[in-house]
Amino acid sequence: MSSGTAPEWASAGDLELIERYRATSDPSFLGALFERYAHLAMGVSLRYLRNRQEAEDVVMEVYERLTTALLKHDVANFKSWFYAVVANHCRMALRHRKRTPLTVEASDELLDAVLACVPAPHEGDGAEEELEALRSALGRLGEGQRRCIELFYLDGHSYAEVARQTGYAANEVKSHIQNGKRSLRILLTTRPG
Numbered sequence: 001m002s003s004g005t006a007p008e009w010a011s012a013g014d015l016e017l018i019e020r021y022r023a024t025s026d027p028s029f030l031g032a033l034f035e036r037y038a039h040l041a042m043g044v045s046l047r048y049l050r051n052r053q054e055a056e057d058v059v060m061e062v063y064e065r066l067t068t069a070l071l072k073h074d075v076a077n078f079k080s081w082f083y084a085v086v087a088n089h090c091r092m093a094l095r096h097r098k099r100t101p102l103t104v105e106a107s108d109e110l111l112d113a114v115l116a117c118v119p120a121p122h123e124g125d126g127a128e129e130e131l132e133a134l135r136s137a138l139g140r141l142g143e144g145q146r147r148c149i150e151l152f153y154l155d156g157h158s159y160a161e162v163a164r165q166t167g168y169a170a171n172e173v174k175s176h177i178q179n180g181k182r183s184l185r186i187l188l189t190t191r192p193g
Contacts, residue, residue, distance in 0.1 A: 014078040018070055030070065034063055037079060041086045048090035062089050095156045137187035145180030148173050 009020065010032060021029035041062055045055035062085060075081045138146055144166070151162045152173075162173045 015075075018075060018078060022071055025071075027067070030063075030066060033078065034066065037082050040079070040083060044083065044086045045090055048087070049093060054093065058086070058089055058093055062086050065089070095158065133188055134184070137184050140187060141180055141183055144168065144172075144176045145183060148176035149180045149184075152177055 007028070009017070009029070012020070012032075014033060014036070017029045017033040020026070021033070038059065041059045042055055045058040046052065049055050049058065065085065069085065073081075138149070141149070147166055148162055148168070151157045151165060152159070157165070159170055159173050162168070163170045166173065168176065
């Protein structure tokens with residue numbers, strides 16, 4: 001490519017680039033495909049992680065993952081599949097991120113999960129007010145629900161790790177988390193405001 005012109009296959013469709021990559025393992029095909037959607041990967045990563053350096057790391061990790069994933073998986077719609085791969089990778093990164101107890105950053109994922117079905121915040125609420133409301137609501141949960149939610153969302157442990165630490169069976173952990181989120185949603189939507 002020293003002549004400055006794009007290769008003849010640069011305008012090929014996503015599926016054609018995937019097929020060429022699978023047939024040859026030539027990284028230039030994967031690179032061309034990845035370049036088309038790198039902005040999507042960065043946008044998704046920033047939305048989840050809210051940290052540019054971590055988002056850039058995730059984008060590079062996803063690229064590395066693609067080198068083998070595209071050889072194993074049949075992909076009918078690359079853009080949708082790629083979005084799901086990036087989002088799942090970000091969720092894993094969040095789970096493995098060690099967090100300090102209930103800071104604004106540590107509560108973001110829990111707030112997103114709880115407030116997904118909640119109307120807009122009360123007039124004048126900001127991050128600190130939301131954080132205080134979440135702290136208060138967490139304190140009002142039963143011990144099992146509170147402990148499972150803290151371990152899963154705030155400490156980033158998997159269901160299995162939460163089960164090991166609490167002594168609950170895996171289905172009890174899932175139940176505590178689901179019921180705890182529902183209770184938090186109720187507590188946060190019925191608070192005075």
